[in-house]
Amino acid sequence: MVYHVRVKEFDGPLELLLGLIETRKLSINEISLGSVTEEYFQYLETLKQEMGETYHKEIAAFLVIAATLMLVKSRSLLPGFSITLEEASDIKELEDRLKTYKLVKDAALLLGARFKNRNSLYTRAPFVAVAPSFLPPSKPLDLSRLLGILKSVLETIPVKQELPQKTVIKLISIEEKIKELERRIADGIVKTFEDFVGDKKEKYDVIVSFLAMLELVKLGTIAAEQSLPFHGIQIEHGTRS
């Protein structure tokens, strides 16, 4: 199944995550984070398709949070999966950031309503009663100094960026990846996670592959084993008896 998640204009990863959690009417905790992880990655795929070349730049902020979500997902799927203190604090930090962001978002909505229904106050023009006369500064105005000031101001104008042409990138969704992984394990082509990921350098591909692997572990299609942290992950076809 190919997902056509409508790319709503999500401003960033926190807004996206919060949106996913709120659509499902969940409260913010580790369990709800785990349950929206897959949708989060689907959204990133859509983003990748829409954005083409600029993807790498825009996606950085999304990937940092994706890494934490992977931890959450792994913990929910793999019994006995232990995490370090630092990783635990990453998860806690993400929860806290989401809660903070939710409060800010709610306050912004109320502020917006207040802006619409405002009764503004107005101040007077300064010294309107004073008859205008030429009152230059006490020190002479130096043309070269003014020129320097103008140039430094002009440097701060943001440069308008041309939107790059969209390029079509072939994308593999998590579901496709699951099918692929299942087939290759059954054929005996893939014995380790590293085999499966191959020499793909993109963090995103690694994450999608890892999620696919987790899904298969959960279904009991495969069994995965890692002897030590950061060591290779052995994969074998599950015994479905």
Add this chain to the structure above:
Amino acid sequence: MELARSLEALLFISGEPVARKDILRLLACDTKTLDEAIIKLSEDLQTRGIRVLQHEDTITLATAPENSEIVEKITREQLEGDLSRSALETLAIILWKGKVSRSGIDYIRGVNSAFALRALLIRGLVERSQDEKDARVYIYRPTIDVLKFLGITSLKDLPEIETLSSQMKEYD
């Protein structure tokens, strides 16, 4: 009395004397009610720092005479002395652009320039006029006095005028 308050806000904001007929229209009231409101406001202001002044057919608010010393002091301080960095930036943009709207200046500086513009206006360094295309928009220009003060006779004498004005061309 409600109307006295509205009258006060109206006179406060307009700064200059307002004609009675304009007040009648703005407050949508009759002459008698306006007279009562003026009397009420004058009474309220009796013990205050500002007063209602009536002159011929106009009304205005002004500071009470016993505060004239303090008023002169702050006016002198604010209108003399050096220009702030933001006033200098704003003046530089107006000089090299020749004429520019408030929003053009705001865009170039990336910050609101209202205070800086007022400081330049009341010191006679720049002047403003209504935009021919849109009467709600003010266009700011350098005054002849400021050119003389800078020792130039025309904006063409500004250093690097062509490069810089073309660099700012899109921000009117």
Add this chain to the structure above:
Amino acid sequence: MELARSLEALLFISGEPVARKDILRLLACDTKTLDEAIIKLSEDLQTRGIRVLQHEDTITLATAPENSEIVEKITREQLEGDLSRSALETLAIILWKGKVSRSGIDYIRGVNSAFALRALLIRGLVERSQDEKDARVYIYRPTIDVLKFLGITSLKDLPEIETLSSQMKEYD
């Protein structure tokens, strides 16, 4: 109280926000007396068409919110369109924090807030200054114009922001 009258005249003539330290010097009084004068003036103006606005260490006079409709008929100040959602979020954070760096805002929103900040700066709702500890860092804070736009006389009159801060305290 004599001083409240002088204060009113001073604020009336200068129109723009005046820093407390300038008022102390101009009125030649101490902080405590000034505070009393501000309270007295605010009370006196309670039933009038104008109000005292206080923000950080500046004070100004403005028309009362109930007169905004009449005032808008004659003022040239244009109230620009609505703020975008990201600008509102950014403003809410700045109002809640009082002062905050760009990276502080980005962390809370999870996204780059440069454009939202620029929109707020240009509208004069926030201002920036260099961090005292690190000159490369800008610190953003709300301006007194936020009060004017929203029709309040002090930031304490924003319940949505008060709620936000008290809820945030529970997390800390």
